[in-house]
Amino acid sequence: MKFRSRSYAVFAISNHVFLSLLGVLCVLPLIHVLAVSFSSRAAATANIVNFWPVGFTLDAYAKTLANEKFLKAMWIGAERTILGTVVSMAVITMASYSLSKTSLRFPGRQVYTWLFVFTMLFSGGLIPSYIVISKLHLLDTIWSLVLPGAVSVWNMILMLNFFRTIPQDLEEAALIDGAGHLRVLWSVFLPVSMPSIATLSLFTMVGHWNSWFDGVIYMSKPDGYPLASYLHSMIVSDNLSRIGVSAESIANFSNRTVKAAQIFIGALPILMVYPFLQKYFVKGIVLGSVKS
Amino acid sequence: MASYWRKTWPFHLLVLPALILCIIFQYIPLFGVVIAFQDYQPWLGIKKSAWVGLTHFHTLFQYPDSKQVIWNTLIIASFKLVINLFVPIIFALLLNEVVKTYFKRILQTLVYLPHFLSWVILGGIMIDILSTDGGIVNRLIEALGGQSIFFLGDGSWFRVTVVISDVWKEFGFSAIIFLATLVGINPALYEAAEIDGATRWQQVIHISVPLILPIVIVVATLSLGRILDAGFDQILNLYNPLVYSHGDIIDTFVYRVGLNNGQFSFGTAVGLFKSVIGFILIIVSYRLAYKLANYRIF
Numbered sequence: 001m002k003f004r005s006r007s008y009a010v011f012a013i014s015n016h017v018f019l020s021l022l023g024v025l026c027v028l029p030l031i032h033v034l035a036v037s038f039s040s041r042a043a044a045t046a047n048i049v050n051f052w053p054v055g056f057t058l059d060a061y062a063k064t065l066a067n068e069k070f071l072k073a074m075w076i077g078a079e080r081t082i083l084g085t086v087v088s089m090a091v092i093t094m095a096s097y098s099l100s101k102t103s104l105r106f107p108g109r110q111v112y113t114w115l116f117v118f119t120m121l122f123s124g125g126l127i128p129s130y131i132v133i134s135k136l137h138l139l140d141t142i143w144s145l146v147l148p149g150a151v152s153v154w155n156m157i158l159m160l161n162f163f164r165t166i167p168q169d170l171e172e173a174a175l176i177d178g179a180g181h182l183r184v185l186w187s188v189f190l191p192v193s194m195p196s197i198a199t200l201s202l203f204t205m206v207g208h209w210n211s212w213f214d215g216v217i218y219m220s221k222p223d224g225y226p227l228a229s230y231l232h233s234m235i236v237s238d239n240l241s242r243i244g245v246s247a248e249s250i251a252n253f254s255n256r257t258v259k260a261a262q263i264f265i266g267a268l269p270i271l272m273v274y275p276f277l278q279k280y281f282v283k284g285i286v287l288g289s290v291k292s
Numbered sequence: 293m294a295s296y297w298r299k300t301w302p303f304h305l306l307v308l309p310a311l312i313l314c315i316i317f318q319y320i321p322l323f324g325v326v327i328a329f330q331d332y333q334p335w336l337g338i339k340k341s342a343w344v345g346l347t348h349f350h351t352l353f354q355y356p357d358s359k360q361v362i363w364n365t366l367i368i369a370s371f372k373l374v375i376n377l378f379v380p381i382i383f384a385l386l387l388n389e390v391v392k393t394y395f396k397r398i399l400q401t402l403v404y405l406p407h408f409l410s411w412v413i414l415g416g417i418m419i420d421i422l423s424t425d426g427g428i429v430n431r432l433i434e435a436l437g438g439q440s441i442f443f444l445g446d447g448s449w450f451r452v453t454v455v456i457s458d459v460w461k462e463f464g465f466s467a468i469i470f471l472a473t474l475v476g477i478n479p480a481l482y483e484a485a486e487i488d489g490a491t492r493w494q495q496v497i498h499i500s501v502p503l504i505l506p507i508v509i510v511v512a513t514l515s516l517g518r519i520l521d522a523g524f525d526q527i528l529n530l531y532n533p534l535v536y537s538h539g540d541i542i543d544t545f546v547y548r549v550g551l552n553n554g555q556f557s558f559g560t561a562v563g564l565f566k567s568v569i570g571f572i573l574i575i576v577s578y579r580l581a582y583k584l585a586n587y588r589i590f
Contacts, residue, residue, distance in 0.1 A: 022383070097306055121574055124322045124324050126563060129324070131321075209410075212412045
């Protein structure tokens with residue numbers, strides 16, 4: 001298509017300019033924080049850093065990575081992300097396999113489906129959930145961060161819709177050859193659905209890495225905080241006393257360059273998986289939302 | 293019956309782990325909402341705590357704070373709803389006019405990014421760039437001759453900041469669904485219009501806009517169902533005691549009063565009130581989306 005009118009050419013140019021500005025605006029804050037993290041403390045305090053480091057130094061990163069509490073929180077964050085993703089994907093994949101069958105082959109399927117969907121609409125809320133988790137003695141364990149959110153009904157729907165697109169012949173051939181359903185799921189469905197499993201896993205990983213609230217409420221001691229919760233109490237909320245740090249380290253943390261370095265390290269895993277994520281999510285989103 | 297089980301047991305078995313987790317962490321807490329009608333004491337437990345009927349709900353409606361909280365929730369959420377609908381649509385329409393694929397792709401990479409960063413990270417960034425003490429935004433305002441603004445400490449500015457930063461984070465990602473629809477429009481329609489002498493502007497108004505309208509209706513009605521969710525995650529990461537009066541929403545209020553101050557029953561009552569209204573709204577909005585645009589979850 002070509003649009004040769006003069007006014008359209010003017011529009012096209014200003015459109016490109018406007019959209020470029022918009023795009024830059026989306027990452028500019030991040031670039032600023034990155035510049036602050038690489039700047040000298042004096043430059044940051046004097047407010048002269050814009051989008052390029054002033055007095056380049058890795059000091060803030062050295063301080064952050066020498067901080068044992070930060071490293072511990074990072075470790076717990078990584079642990080919950082891996083454990084949480086594995087548990088969640090395993091449980092979801094198994095359930096989706098069954099729920100993707102036709103009602104003829106798996107009568108009773110609707111009952112399960114509605115049991116799951118109902119939880120999307122109505123939940124007990126914050127305090128009853130907290131009570132259940134404390135009654136199960138899961139407080140202060142990593143399981144309180146992994147299990148409650150493991151069944152993502154939304155991901156289950158995406159998964160089962162994908163399973164439905166797998167030709168039935170494939171499954172029947174395997175069943176005739178004497179494979180059980182577990183075997184079919186493992187050796188036929190999983191290899192075929194690798195792209196969608198990868199997509200959902202990436203989303204689940206990002207979700208776990210980013211989630212901080214459950215860490216704050218289910219961990220009584222900040223020692224058990226995953227990185228996101230740690231960052232929340234360090235950078236965002238002012239209850240430093242809960243972390244139990246000395247006056248000297250408070251001075252260190254209130255240091256803008258160190259804060260910036262912590263923010264950036266917290267965002268780094270996301271920035272690293274983002275390129276892989278981007279390849280898939282458009283398809284996933286559209287598959288999930290547009291069904292008419 | 294026996295043959296039913298013999299044929300279907302593997303299916304039941306595979307659903308079981310998800311079902312167990314769902315029952316423990318979703319259904320059992322549902323029964324826990326009875327503490328909204330009790331004076332729940334953790335050391336007594338649900339069985340021994342005293343029943344108080346609707347007392348907490350009376351308190352909810354008499355407490356001046358709760359009216360303010362409900363009002364805050366509605367006002368923040370409705371502004372978000374409207375702006376989060378129009379900005380992505382306009383962005384999608386503008387981006388659809390871009391012909392060069394590489395430009396499109398780079399731009400999309402940039403605008404989707406904030407969606408994947410958590411509010412902890414972005415909250416930290418916002419607090420830094422918006423501070424009155426040399427934050428880059430205020431430095432810019434001052435350089436342009438303006439007065440520096442206490443974005444996160446002044447009640448009315450706080451709401452503006454919450455709405456704008458939310459749009460900033462999500463507009464690109466929300467546009468995906470509109471973009472997908474626009475890309476799916478048959479090019480023959482535009483070509484035919486072109487031959488009939490329609491300008492590009494007329495093509496947008498008469499082809500693009502009408503064809504994304506059904507999706508717009510679905511998105512709008514579905515988000516109406518979540519009008520009570522004004523952004524717990526975001527607000528908890530941005531606010532401070534200075535702006536509780538303007539920035540406290542139902543969810544943050546439940547957290548502050550319920551968990552932090554230990555008023556478990558009152559917090560649950562507020563949460564239950566919100567859940568029930570929210571549940572009704574979601575059902576209504578799904579019905580509406582089905583009626584207006586034939587949308588279904590399955």
